[in-house]
Amino acid sequence: MKIKLERKGELFIISAPSGSGKSTLIHMLLKEVENLEFSVSYTTREPRKGEVNGKDYFFVSEEEFKKMIENDEFIEYAKVFGKFYYGTAKKQVYSKIEKGKDVIMDIDVQGAYQIMQKKPIDFTSIFIIPPSLEELRNRLVSRGRDSMEEIEKRLNTAKNEIKYLKYFDYVVVNDILEDALSDLKAIIFSERRKVKRLVNIESIYKQFTEE
Amino acid sequence: MKIKLERKGELFIISAPSGSGKSTLIHMLLKEVENLEFSVSYTTREPRKGEVNGKDYFFVSEEEFKKMIENDEFIEYAKVFGKFYYGTAKKQVYSKIEKGKDVIMDIDVQGAYQIMQKKPIDFTSIFIIPPSLEELRNRLVSRGRDSMEEIEKRLNTAKNEIKYLKYFDYVVVNDILEDALSDLKAIIFSERRKVKRLVNIESIYKQFTEE
Numbered sequence: 001m002k003i004k005l006e007r008k009g010e011l012f013i014i015s016a017p018s019g020s021g022k023s024t025l026i027h028m029l030l031k032e033v034e035n036l037e038f039s040v041s042y043t044t045r046e047p048r049k050g051e052v053n054g055k056d057y058f059f060v061s062e063e064e065f066k067k068m069i070e071n072d073e074f075i076e077y078a079k080v081f082g083k084f085y086y087g088t089a090k091k092q093v094y095s096k097i098e099k100g101k102d103v104i105m106d107i108d109v110q111g112a113y114q115i116m117q118k119k120p121i122d123f124t125s126i127f128i129i130p131p132s133l134e135e136l137r138n139r140l141v142s143r144g145r146d147s148m149e150e151i152e153k154r155l156n157t158a159k160n161e162i163k164y165l166k167y168f169d170y171v172v173v174n175d176i177l178e179d180a181l182s183d184l185k186a187i188i189f190s191e192r193r194k195v196k197r198l199v200n201i202e203s204i205y206k207q208f209t210e211e
Numbered sequence: 212m213k214i215k216l217e218r219k220g221e222l223f224i225i226s227a228p229s230g231s232g233k234s235t236l237i238h239m240l241l242k243e244v245e246n247l248e249f250s251v252s253y254t255t256r257e258p259r260k261g262e263v264n265g266k267d268y269f270f271v272s273e274e275e276f277k278k279m280i281e282n283d284e285f286i287e288y289a290k291v292f293g294k295f296y297y298g299t300a301k302k303q304v305y306s307k308i309e310k311g312k313d314v315i316m317d318i319d320v321q322g323a324y325q326i327m328q329k330k331p332i333d334f335t336s337i338f339i340i341p342p343s344l345e346e347l348r349n350r351l352v353s354r355g356r357d358s359m360e361e362i363e364k365r366l367n368t369a370k371n372e373i374k375y376l377k378y379f380d381y382v383v384v385n386d387i388l389e390d391a392l393s394d395l396k397a398i399i400f401s402e403r404r405k406v407k408r409l410v411n412i413e414s415i416y417k418q419f420t421e422e
Contacts, residue, residue, distance in 0.1 A: 002342040003384055127406070131213040133419050162419045166412055170404045173214055183404055190401035193381045193394055195338070201377055208344050208373045 003207060006200040009097035010191050011039075011121060013105050015112040016128035017158035019140045021174045025128065026106055028181050033188060037096055039105040042068065042077075045084035058089075075120050076111050093121065102188060109161040116167050124191055126184065127168035131175035133158065214418060217411040220308035221402050222250075222332060224316050226323040227339035228369035230351045232385045236339065237317055239392050244399060248307055250316040253279065253288075256295035269300075286331050287322050304332065313399060320372040327378050335402055337395065338379035342386035344369065 016022035030038055042058045044065050053059050060068075065085045068074060077087025088105060096103045105123075107115070112125060130136040136158055140151045165171060170187050174180040191197070198204075227233035241249055253269045255276050264270050271279075276296045279285060288298025299316060307314045316334075318326070323336060341347040347369055351362045376382060381398050385391040402408070409415075 002346070002386060003340065005382065005384065129214065135213070159420045163416060165406060165415065168406050170401065171216065171406050171409070172404055173216065175213060183400065186397040186400035187404060189394065189397040190381065193383060193398060195376060195379050195382050198382070204376065205374060209370045 001207065003204055004200070005193075005198060005204075007100055007192065007197040008199055009035075009099065009101045009103060010197065011093055011097060011103045011105060011123040012188065012191075013107060013112050013115060013123050013125045014128065015107055015109045015125070015161075015164075015168070016174075017109070017130065017136065017161045018154045019136050019143075019158070020128045020130045021139075021177065021180070022106065022128050024177070025174065025180055025184060026104055029104065029184055029188070032181075033102075033185060035100070036102045036104060036188065039088055039093055039096075039103050041086055041088055042074075043084060043086045045086075058092075075105075076107070076115050076118075078111060090121065102192070109164050113164055113167060124170070124187070125168045126170045126172060126187060127165055128172050128174050128180065129162065129165070130158075131173055135175075212418065214415055215411070216404075216409060216415075218311060218403065218408045219410055220246075220310065220312045220314060221408065222304055222308065222314045222316060222334040223399065223402075224318055224323050224326060224334050224336045225339065226318055226320045226336070226372075226375075226379070227385075228320070228341065228347065228372045229365050230347050230354075230369070231339045231341045232350075232388065232391070233317065233339050235388070236385065236391055236395060237315055240315065240395055240399070243392075244313075244396060246311070247313045247315060247399065250299055250304055250307075250314050252297055252299055253285075254295060254297045256297075269303075286316075287318070287326050287329075289322060301332065313403070320375050324375055324378060335381070335398070336379045337381045337383060337398060338376055339383050339385050339391065340373065340376070341369075342384055346386075 014022060014026060030036060040054065040058060042060055042065060044060060044062045047053065047059050051057065068089065069077060073089050073091065074087040075090050075093060077085060079085050093103050116125065133155060137155055140146060140154055172180050172183045225233060225237060241247060251265065251269060253271055253276060255271060255273045258264065258270050262268065279300065280288060284300050284302065285298040286301050286304060288296060290296050304314050327336065344366060348366055351357060351365055383391050383394045
């Protein structure tokens with residue numbers, strides 16, 4: 001019988017300055033890498049047209065959300081624009097990890113930093129950065145979604161966020177999309193070969209010595 | 212100007228039970244991965260026909276070798292069959308790493324374990340294992356190099372060596388060669404994206420904020 005490496009899943013926290021191509025890369029990863037799932041957040045805002053409960057978000061009332069906070073059910077949560085709550089529930093992530101699935105969590109730099117400080121769970125952190133501030137400006141301009149004022153604000157935020165690089169485990173420069181994607185895949189695949197993540201070392205020994 | 216991630220190289224210690232395909236895999240890695248070099252050992256045995264000093268080994272006298280031991284110049288060394296010395300010199304590895312090259316060191320399990328205990332240098336360890344003991348036996352038989360007695364001896368050694376799995380950072384099962392090769396590449400490429408290995412974080416910050 002051939003050896004099978006059995007392992008716990010891993011939580012990958014992915015952050016990036018706005019405009020770095022993080023969402024595109026995560027989308028491609030989820031499409032191309034098996035056994036990798038996206039962590040679905042809880043929110044108190046209303047579902048937008050086409051959004052599916054349990055797929056895009058778990059839509060809950062503010063009362064329910066606050067009860068979850070009280071019960072310490074979140075890895076992280078935040079009140080955005082002082083209005084709606086957003087948060088990642090521990091049980092969502094744990095249930096996937098226990099089944100050996102890897103989980104991707106898309107989170108802003110401040111949120112990632114909070115998790116790194118509190119360490120409510122074991123995770124691997126990846127920081128995606130654009131190849132330069134100039135290139136980031138070009139991308140933000142060419143996608144034509146924001147006003148020039150908004151773009152300058154985003155660039156200033158990026159300048160601040162880049163300082164958090166040192167807190168992350170891995171860095172991926174998104175210059176050429178395919179290269180960045182292949183870097184991310186290498187990170188996920190190599191983490192899957194970590195001995196410390198194996199849950200069946202004893203049975204591997206047994207299999208090898210009793211055959 | 213685009214960001215360049217500047218980094219120190221990394222020493223990869225690769226071990227495997229005899230017959231696991233380690234040498235083949237290392238050979239392929241060195242051919243296909245840029246910026247990756249093999250660590251050349253020192254030995255006191257005579258060069259065999261076709262062996263090149265400085266490429267296959269550094270051939271030195273026993274007197275020279277013993278002086279190097281005295282001066283603590285080795286990461287590890289051993290006297291093989293009570294006869295010839297073999298060892299890896301620190302300076303060989305360091306000079307490559309300082310230039311940002313990754314270095315592969317091919318070493319037996321006992322030697323790898325010694326390095327892990329002493330930690331004379333920073334390294335990443337990879338254990339290559341065959342998919343099963345049965346498969347290992349088949350491979351040893353079909354390569355037709357050893358007597359049945361020798362094969363049983365190798366299998367017994369393998370049974371003992373597999374117990375060292377828990378001390379390694381990564382495990383690669385060499386069932387299908389191409390898959391094992393791609394696992395090894397992922398490990399090397401992901402290590403190259405480790406933030407802790409960057410030597411130019413400050414200049415990345417500067418480049419981003421002063422642009």
